[in-house]
Amino acid sequence: MQINLDQTINSGQVFLWKKHDNIWYGVNGQNVFAANQAKIDSLEKDEMDFFRKSDDLEKIFKDISKDKTIKSAVKKFSGLRLLRQDPFQCYISFIVSSNSSIQNIRSSLYHICEKFGKKTTFHGTKFHLFPEPKRLARASNAELLSCGLGYRVQFVKKAAIAVAENEIDFNFLKKADYQTAKDSLLEIFGIGNKVADCILLFSLDKLESFPLDRWILRSLQNYYPDKFSFEGKTLTDKKYQVLHSELVEYFGKYAGYSQQFLFKTIRDENQKKWL
DNA sequence: TACTAACCTGTACG
């Protein structure tokens, strides 16, 4: 039951990671992490937190293994883990991710760090940390546009202001239940069901969150054609909610883990690029 | 309520 860094980092959760000389380096809020597969058993405290070292994986894997599809995905990607990311970085990252590709998301986020994040040196290499909410909140439209955000400039700007002005309080959302936290995120311009679920799952400890994007829908329709509600061409708010309830009922309270295994599986099957 | 067009950028293909 060892973490596999390649599987985990290349699973659509994080964007600001790079591999150098077989070591992964990544920005997480105001920290830089270095993760070496060869030394994965000697993580520091904040790294253990990031990699969710205290999750009871034996219990979780057993709990989500409802059928042979999930069982084989868990077996194939047994080193895949959910991460516990810096909430503000995760929030901005997935707002930026909407209607974009991994390569574009990554590029925009690096530009955001370069323009607004503090510089630091880590293991002899220079990094830009992720900007703090107040700094990003007073970025100009032109500066944000130059990060390649396009029409998402207003999404990022308003979202950063909401955090800077404490309309969004991540500590509160961490303690709140899934629905309360989700309703709060959905108030933000640029956050819909899918982005909200990503933020909840990857940074706010809501493991019953199950982000539904086009890939996961394709996977579910392929492997579970008769088990869940897929009628209609478009995924309306109502249908998203119904489908999510069915998924949690079937996969259980750790449904988010099953989502991650299905997502990794279908993206790999379709040879989609990662970091 | 259900559906659809518009939104921006980078990359791939011919």
Next chain:
DNA sequence: ACGTACAGGTTAG
């Protein structure tokens, strides 16, 4: 070189 196709979630109508 240049145009066209495409990926991708949210909002507004």
